[in-house]
Structure formats: structure tokens, C-alpha cells
Amino acid sequence: MGLPSPLAGSLAVAVVWLALAALALTPAGNAFFARRIAFPLGALAGLALAAFGLQAVWLPAQGLTLPLGLPDLPFHLRVDPLAGFFLMLLGAVSAGISVYATGYFREESASRLTLITLQYHVFLASMAFVMLADDAYLFMVAWETMALSSYFLVTTDHKLPLVRSAGFLYLLIAHLGAIAILLCFGVMNGGRGDYSFAALRAAHLAPLWANVAFVLAFFGFGAKAGMIPLHAWLPEAHPAAPSPVSALMSGIMLKTAIYGMVRVIYDLIGGVRWEWGMLVLVVGAGTMLFGVLYALMQHDLKRLLAYHSVENIGIILLGLGMSMVFIGFGHPAAGALALIAALYHTLNHAVFKGLLFLGAGSILHSTGLRNLNHMGGLIHKMPKTAFYFLIGALAISALPPLNGFVSEWLTFQAALQAPVLQNGVVRSLVPLFAATLALAGALTAMCFVKVYGVAFLGQPREIEGARQAAAGHDAGGFERYGMAWLAAGCFVLGLFPTSILLMLNRVGVSLTGQGLSIKALESSWLWLVPTAPEQASYSPVVFLIVIVAVTLFAFLLVRRFYHGRVRVSEPWGCGFPEQSSRMQDTADAFGQPIRHVFGPVYLMHRQMPDPDDPEPRFSLEIEDRHWNWLYLPVARLTEFVSSKIALLQQGRISVYLLFSFLTLIALLVFAR
């Protein structure tokens, strides 16, 4: 036997990660081990996992029972195409992030670094186990390990109160979600006692209970994915965490929630209904628009990226919702296309958002800045980081020929299948969701013009951050390799979509029983064809070749027939002599038209200076509306209820004895 099977291989990678975590704690594995060896080894293991995952997509499902767990309740493992795809995502993206982390954490103190190494690798291993799990018990254990290890990673800087409160919020919402998932498994199990996924899959739920299980799974996993209104932890936790951890959480951990959603809804509950799809579509569209509109208002780079994760989860949900609508109406081929679009975007988002968070980390590392309004002109000091960040920014803005465009293109193509639907209302609603996707895509482009223009282009701003910005240096070697890996991913996923499409088709077939049409699968590697060549096709390679050739041709023609003479001079200020770098647009200024157009969406506290104020100050704060209508009322209600319950606590022993006595009486009544 040559290579190990995908299941054994993936398990081995997870064990390697756990071993790296354990070694970080031993005296031998102190700073040197954590600094030089652990992360590169973790990255290699990630690459291996990506290979095993890729292999698993093409093989039939494999199962294994581990002699671990509780007595009579062993852990079941299984790898099928869906799990294989997500394992590949985890391995490939985490490899880049781990390489980056080698450089990023180099200057950490030894005690902090060992703890980070421990939690980081436990986090990776737990995500692998989430995808490998084949029973609800192991799934929940891995899910909770993931939540806890990431909580400790978020609170790395636990001495800052802001970080502690962000961590608490994250833990709270993660557990609300976990409770919903646990209840969902309970509903699916229906008291039979066997929690293996095979048993859950075989069980037939009454329609009512299937609906309950769906809602629990949707909101339980949605809390982890960051869909509204349960997204509140994301913009708090991502800026608090160290950048590689943000990349890991946003790039991969949110995707475990998508994995869970697909696994539970398509595979375990089964019998997908179109009404479910409509709910997912509405929530997805809301999440998407809300995420991008709030992202446009941010000036903290990592917070902005966190809001974009919310937006991209919305795009993925849009694809999933369409797929459920199509499948519910009995069009599995169109449903498979929408599912493929959603999973493709899941992979793409992992790659480009990982890249963008790493870029933000390099800026933070080199200049100490997170506030866009203090940056400016970084392209001159960090040209390589600027290059990688530009690729990420173009990819997330869904511009051809990079990867973000391909998945949005597929989502649009899925929406254009709407005429097959029987229900007239749904048929005209589905393209409307495509319209919201178009709007969100264009707003994303605006947001990343803002980010890139304010941070990397222009002149360094002359405010308190300027001194630090002047001292900035480019990212170090490991940081650059990590970013280069993910940037290459943006190109590969954008230029060779057909191979990904074939792979995802396997996943679609394994989940829904049907894949894309024969015509779509027969097309050559050059042409991406979702349904039939005469209906739609797209060839990113030809596209790239033509655009590069034409651009070069124009360049050479101009050089050949004219000249390349350049004079360098001062910028032209339209005759105004005293231009200063403070006159550039800031991130807040760039968002001003959006505030004007979408004013009612935001909760703004604006302070306009008095006309004859000698020292005018303008201040603007934008709050998330969800705090006021959802979170604060719930918090107040909780406080009210606890204050009422606190009445029981009188602090006198006689009262407590009375309680014991009453409890005893009550129990006797029941026991009889």
C-alpha cells in the first residue's frame, strides 16, 4: 500500500497538530520550538491535509470507529466528498496562514508564544475533527473545542478590557449557537438514542419536526457564521485577535458553520423544502447588504474586513438558499448549480479574506496602525504587501479574472435559472435577490477602493500616526510567503474554475443525487460552462490573455510610434499652492456619499461644530442598530430576571433550610 487513505491521512494530520500543540507545553518545546519549528510543521501538515481532502472528493465515502469516547459511545469518523472539500479548504488556507504566523509571531515573548502555539494548533485540529465527525457526540465535542480554543486566541491580549469584553461576547454567541445545534441534534434523534449521523440520516422526521430541526440548525450554525442578527461578535472579536488568528477565524472557522449547515440540512435532515430556501435567501440578502453597508462606514481596517466577512457569508447563504428553492421545487440540476456556486464562494472567501487579514496584519506589524485615517502612501514603504493586498482587494470586489468573480458569476447563472420554477412569485423573487447581489458587489468594490486608496495610495497623513507610518518597513520573508500562497490561490481559483467545478459537482452529486448537465461537464478545461455552452460560458484564461495582450500591445505601440519621455514634478493643485496631505479623503470622507444615500440604515451620532467656534471639531460615530433593538433589550431582560431571582438569595441560613425543606416536600409529592 502506497499512500494512506484520505481518512487515515486526515486523522494523522489532526493528530500531528495536536502533537505540535502538546509539544509547545513541554520544557524542551519552549520558545525555539514554538518560534522556528511548530508553525512551519503545521503548514506542511496543512498541505498534506489539502491533498488528502482533494483525494477524498474523488473517492467513495469511508468510515472508521475510534476506540475513544465514553463507554458504549465511541467516536465515529467519516470522510465523504463534502467533508473532503472542506478539509481541503482547511488544509490549503491554513498552510498559508501558518507560514505567515511563523514570521508574525517571531517577536512575541516566549510565554505568550507557547500559549499561542498550543491554542492555534488545537484550534486547527478541532476544525479538522468537526469535518471528520460522523456522530453528533464527536461533532459537539470538536465544535466546543473549536469555540474555546478560538476564544483563548481572541483574548491573547487579555490585559485590555476591550479585548476581554469582545472575547466574552464571542463566547456568549458561540454558545447560544451551540445550544441550538445541540437541540437540533436532539430533535433529529427523536429519542431513539443513537446519535451517529447514519442513524440521523435514516430517521424520517414528521414535517413539523423537520421544520424545527431546520430552524435550529440554520440559526445555530448562523450564529457561528455571523449572519444577522447574530453577527455582533464578529466586528468585535476579529480586531481583538492577532492577525493570523483573525485570518483563520474569518477564512476557515466561519466556513465550518457553512459546512455544518450543508451537512445537517442537506444530508441529515434531507427532504429540502423551498420555504426553507426562501428564509435562507431573505436572511442571506439582509446579511449581505447589512455587512457591506456597515463595512463602508468603518475606519478600523480589521473591523472593516470583519464586516465584509458578514457580507460574504450573506453571499454564500444566497447561493444556498437558491439551491434549496430549486431542489424544493424539484429541479435538482439547477439546485446543484446554486450549491456549487455557494461552495465555490466559500472556498474563494477563505482564500481572499485570509489574504486581506494577513495584509492588515502586516500593516499593523510594521506601522502599528489599524486606523485607516492615519495611514496613507504605504505602497511606497511596503510595495510587496501592497501588491498582495491589491490582488486580495480585486478578488473580493468580484472583478474578472480573479476568483471572487467566478463564484459571483456562478451565483448569477443560478439565479438566471429562475424561469424553470413553477411558483410565479418565487420565480420573480429569485432574480431580485440577484439584483441585491449586484448591488452588494458594486458596494464592495467601492469599499475596497476606499481601503486601498486611503491606506496604500496618496501621501502619508500628517497626524499622530504619521511618525509611525514613516518608520514602516515591508513585510518579512515568511509573512510574504504566506500572502503569496494565498494570492496565488486567488489566481488559480479564478483562472481554472472548471477543475473546481468538476470537484464541486462530485460534492453536489453526493448530497443531492444529481449534478450539472452532461453538456456542462463535457466542456474543455478552458471554458467554464454552468448549463450549456450556448446559454453561458466564461473563459478566464482567454480573458486574461486577451486583456494582457491588448494592454501590452497598446503600450508597445505608444512606445514605438511616440516616446517614453517623463518629467517628474510636484502634484498639480489646480492653482492652490498650499496642498497638504490632510486635504486627502479619509476613510470617513470616502463613505460620506453612502451615509447620505443610506442614512436611515445607520444609527449616527453626529456633532457639527458651531459656525463661530474657534476650534471646530467634527465627530461622527456610527453604531450597529442591532444593539438597540435586539442585544440591549435582551441584556436588560436578563438583568431584570436575575435581579428577581436574586430575591431568593437572602443570605440567612434559616431561609436556605426552608428552601431545602420545600424542595423535599415537592419531591415527596412527585415520588409518592
Place this chain on the structure above:
Amino acid sequence: MNLSAGSAFQILQSVFVVLAAPLLMGWVNKCRAWLQNRSAPSILLPYWTLTKLFHKDAVIARNASPLFRITPYVLFGCMWLAAGIVPVLATDLPFAPAADIIALVGVFALARVFSALAAMDIGTSFGGLGARREMLIGFLAEPAMLMTLFTAAFISGSTQLTTIVDTLAHREFAIHPSLAFAAVAFLMVLLAENARIPIDNPATHLELTMVHEAMILEYSARHLALIEWAVAIKLFAYMTIGIALFLPWGIAAAGDWAALPLAIAALTLKLVLAGAGLSLLETLLAKLRLFLAPEFLSSAFLLAVLGMLTHFLTRT
């Protein structure tokens, strides 16, 4: 499809568009001057301007990044690519399957993002202002454009521009009420995307109002020439998309050399009328305040969506 004939058509058409685009610009300017009782410049003036600009030395600000210098070429390349996708003279272009209408909108978006980035590169106040306004217009115009194209895509069951035009031009004749909505929406998007009145005024450098001109303020000589040329190709491409979707009659099938003269004649006639119509619109309308632009474009978006819904309603 005969590939060599198709390729010949493809190359011929791309070169034709690039060379003819400034002429259309000149025609629009001439008509506008006539309508405004000014003595009209030569219709060839855009060519002389381009030649003059190419001969000059480029002046570049001290802190310009490489992005600033490659952007004019990228813009020109994007527009040239767009000119290759749009069926101007013939349907069934061999390059067309590489990019459908969604990719076409993507190409325009790519060009817009690059020009906005280049505008912010020097770090003057005008560049940022122009970039911000351009992106504001862009995020409103892009969905409207996509919805307009989707309406046509639903009618023909395809997102390939060539297939759409083929369906609309050569198959059975039918009146689609949804296309009427789409046509109005498309016209509004065309005005906004090409920086024409009422959204932007190509003839002014007034800081209160300018959008496109503010973005390219730092450019000179060959860079400026390429940008101006790209702008002309963009106008040409938009007009030909409109013609292809809403007035497709007379377009030649690929390899049909005999139909080519007729196709050129039909296209010329349509462009002459469209150019005159554009200048008439620009003379009759006043420029909108910047913050009325969202209203203008969201009505375009709603019209396009309405057109799409009409398609579903009339079909059943």
C-alpha cells in the same frame, strides 16, 4: 462556424471600433455645438487632440506609484476587450464565448476601480473627490446595467451577448414590453456611466460638479491620450450595446462578407442618429446636483427590475 472567417471578423471589428470611436465623439461634439448655436469644431478634432497629446512629454507627480502609470494602459485594454465582446457588425464572434454580459459588466467595473485607485494615488484633494463620486455613481449604475442585461438574457435564455443579439435580430419578431423598460433604464445608465449630462459634464472643470475630470486631473500627454481614447471607446461600446439589444436589425452573421456593407451602413446610420440624440439630450437637460444622481440611478435600477418582472408577468 468557420473559425478563420470568424477570427477575421473579430479582428476587423475590434480594430474598427478602436479607430472609429473618436469619430463618434467628434460627431457628438459637433452636433452639440450646432444645437447650442456655436460654430462647430471639425468632426476629426478628437484625432488631432490625441495626436497632440501623444507627442507631448508626460508630467508625473513626484509621489506617483507604478499603479498610476499602468492605469491608462489597463483602461485602454479593458475598453478594447469590451469592444471585442460587443457584436457591433456581426454576431457569432469567436472571442465572445470567453466573456458574457456579466463579464462585460465586470470589465467596466475593473476599469472603474483602476481609474478610481489611480485618482487617489497622488493624494490631492481633487483625486479623492473624483474617485469617491465615481464609485458612488458606479455602485448605482452597475446593478441597473446588470438588471437591464438580465432582462434581455431572460428573453433569449442566454447570457451570451452574441446569442442574445442573434435571438433578438434574426429569430421571430415579437414585441417585448419588458425591453421598453430596459431600454429607458439602459439609456439612463449610459448617460451616467459615460460621464454625460445630467450626471456629469464632460466640458467642465468646476470642482463643485466634476466627477470624471477630477479623477484624471493629474494625467497628461500619452497617459491622458490613452484615457481619452478609452473614454471614447467606452461611449462607442455602450452605444453599440444599446443598439445591439434594442435595435439589432441589420447586423451580419459571422463569415457573411456579403452582408458586411449593409451592416456597416446600418450601424453608421444608427450611430449617427444615436449621437445626435445624445447631444440633443445633453442640450435639453440640465446637470443634476450630485445628490440627485442616486435618485436618477435608483430609478434606472427600479425600471430595469420592473422590466424583468414584466417579462415574467407577460410570459405566463
